[in-house]
Amino acid sequence: MKLHYIDPISAGELHLTVHENYFDRLFFQRDRQDKFLTIALNDGPQQTVTIDGIQYEFPAQTILPLMVSQTFSFEQPQQVIAWQYNRNFYCIVDHDKEISCVGFLFYGSAETMFIALDEQHQKKLNLLLQVFIDEFEDRDAIQRDMLQMMLKRLIIIVTRLGKKQYLNEPTLTGDKLDVLRKFNLMVENNYRKEHTVQFYANQLNKSPKTLANYFALYNHKSPLAVIQARIILEGKRLLMYTDKSAKEIAYNLGFDDASYFSNLFKKQTGYAPSDFRNAKSALFSAGQ
Structure with a gap:
């Protein structure tokens, strides 16, 4: 079953x-x-599930949030509700x-999240799914508002479960988490230009040390590691899915010196950019 809603005025789209x-x-x-x-x-x-060329185990009755720019495919797509x-x-x-889900x-900046549903939440989402299906069929003046309201409820449910399963409570208090969420969103919007922790710390009116202490409570990555991980992730995508040279990718990601990007990429992945591309191409060819 594929259901679609498209708002002719805003071009807003919801697909089920x-x-x-x-x-x-x-x-x-x-x-x-x-x-x-x-x-x-x-x-x-x-x-x-394969996400950006990496395979993960996708447990039964588990929610997986996926980003706009991620490439993904499922071993058993007929089991998926999306x-x-x-x-x-x-x-x-x-x-x-x-909804407090941004960042x-x-x-x-956490690893890929697989958010488990207990029996209670399985029943809750099954009921919500049926209401979604019914609402897609009710084409009236308030259809968009109803679908938005239900989507918001879905996001809130998944966010609450994710926080219970992935956050170190109670040491990571709400105000600290809000700073980290803002940091993560700022990195997403600026990683192609801004590579230093100091830039983000200044924007958040925090010291780099304070940010490091907050992240130690969150997932034990340093703020610099978060920035570099996002850069490397985009570098991997561009190497796998485009014909851009390593030098072009380096400039695209804000590096004036292409060798600096290559050294960082090799340090993070164990491969030089060209070797990574060749290895992934060979893997894809074998899979076909």
């Missing part, structure tokens, strides 16, 4: 995919014009005070 035999997202090769955030639920046994929406339909940044559920 339920147990389809074909469901994936190939952002760089095919879907770049579609800027969708995705909330995917594995509604069957454990399977494998909600996808663009900024024009519901901007999570503009509504962050309502955590989406645009966060």
